[in-house]
Amino acid sequence: MKALDYIRVVLIQSTHPGNIGATARAMANMGVSDLVLVDPADFPSPVATARAAGADHVLDKARVVSTLDEAIADCALVIGSTARLRSIQWPEKTPEEAAAEIGEEFVSQGDAAPIALLFGRESSGMTNGELERCRFLVRIPVEESFSSLNLASAVLVMLYELRKSLVSREIAPVAGGDRLASAEEMRHFYDHLQAFVTRIEFSDGRSSKLHRKMTRLFNRVSMYTQEVKMLRGMFRSVENKLDGKY
Amino acid sequence: MKALDYIRVVLIQSTHPGNIGATARAMANMGVSDLVLVDPADFPSPVATARAAGADHVLDKARVVSTLDEAIADCALVIGSTARLRSIQWPEKTPEEAAAEIGEEFVSQGDAAPIALLFGRESSGMTNGELERCRFLVRIPVEESFSSLNLASAVLVMLYELRKSLVSREIAPVAGGDRLASAEEMRHFYDHLQAFVTRIEFSDGRSSKLHRKMTRLFNRVSMYTQEVKMLRGMFRSVENKLDGKY
Secondary structure, rough: OHHHHHHHHEOOOOOOOOHHHHHHHHHHHOOOOOEEEEOOOOOOOOHHHHHHOOOOOHHHHOEEEEHHHHOOOOOOEEEEEEEOOOOOOOOOOHHHHHHHHHHHHHHHHOOOEEEEEEOOOOOOOHHHHHHOOOOEEEEEEOHHOOOOHHHHHHHHHHHHHHHHHOOEEEEOOOOOOOOOHHHHHHHHHHHHHHHHHHHHOOOOOOOOHHHHHHHHHHHHHOOEHHHHHHHHHHHEEEEHHHOOOO | OOHHHHEEEEOOOOHHHHHHHHHHHHHHOOOOOOOEEEOOOOOHHHHHHHHHHHOOOHHHOOOEEOOHHHHHHOOEEEEEEEEOOOOOOEEEEHHHHHHHHHHHHHHHOOOOOOOOEEEEEEEOOHHHHHOOOOOEEOOOOHHHOOOOOHHHHHHHHHHHHHHHHOOOOOOOOOOOOOOOOHHHHHHHHHHHHHHHHHOOOOOOHHHHHHHHHHHHHHHHHEHHHHHHHHHHHHHHHHHHHOOOOO
């Protein structure tokens, strides 16, 4: 499979069907076809179809889901896009840097999983909770005094850089290699971590802040399945010890 | 004046006012404001204004002229854009190469003159006569089977590359003031981690392998000082619990 086939565009609660259509067109231009729509306001829509200008193959196989979790469950790497300065600290990259990192990701992955690019609402972008699902954010360098980039334009620029970096790349599955933990495996890891910090009374009830910090830390690192197993094994060691089980 | 102030976007006989508006928006995003419209079908237009999404300063000072000659009279360098294979042979560059050449142009020019980027009709592009006014053509690399790029999208990609090449890069200040942990802090962290895994009997003596894995994991993430403190606090919680200190 080609590297670009592993790229998934995820639009979160888009309000304008025209933007969905223009996104499909930009994807088709750049050779990307995996589109997932999280709770769109209006889809399918003749407006989307008109703006897609013939990119029907992208719209036809677009999946509509109700939560972000569903959209990224099988993804090893989740990247957000942002247009605004954030109050919370989060690693940021340019589209070029992001494309380079995605290229490296394909090298390090044994068995390639989809890579999700998240794009937030036209009006308000992504929530902090959504943001925390991302390893890093991409910021397209724009004029500060006029930074409101059209949604499909942001998709276009991101995919343009990705195409430059990945277009001729084929992904060969590597036998026996470890792979990055999926979003779902990471969710189970966080559940375990949450139970663990409560059990050891490290968390004192204001755990949502701690949980957020932990999520930020471990999302940033992109753990491999073996590493998830190792840390969960460590939690269990402590749990067993506290249970007096040996 | 900034280099980007010398960039002129010339739209030749655009049929859709929406594309003019979207072009103005893309220009404002990228910090370019000199727009010239050669014989547009419909301008000014409320459709253009709506799609400009606030880039009124670009539309307001856009000049409407009747011939390409008027549009480029004062320009030192004229560059065309093309989406299709041409019957006549003409030098072609990628947007990246074009941006580099424009950068060199500014170096070699004593007294800077505007640099024109020509974009042809939505349906039929540029005529051969128009093409011959150009030093070279820019072709945006797209999927061959779906190469019809929206007019404003082509402007956006071209200006995006130009901005990357011509604007001096700015680093956004990081809010919050935390910093990455030093190598020394990380060494103390690893010492603590080593003691911790021994204490909880997670490590069974073959600890150098475990230690190496842990080191790889946490070095990859580049932890901030607050995160190091948080994890070491967690180790201490467990240690205290095992000591019966609570």
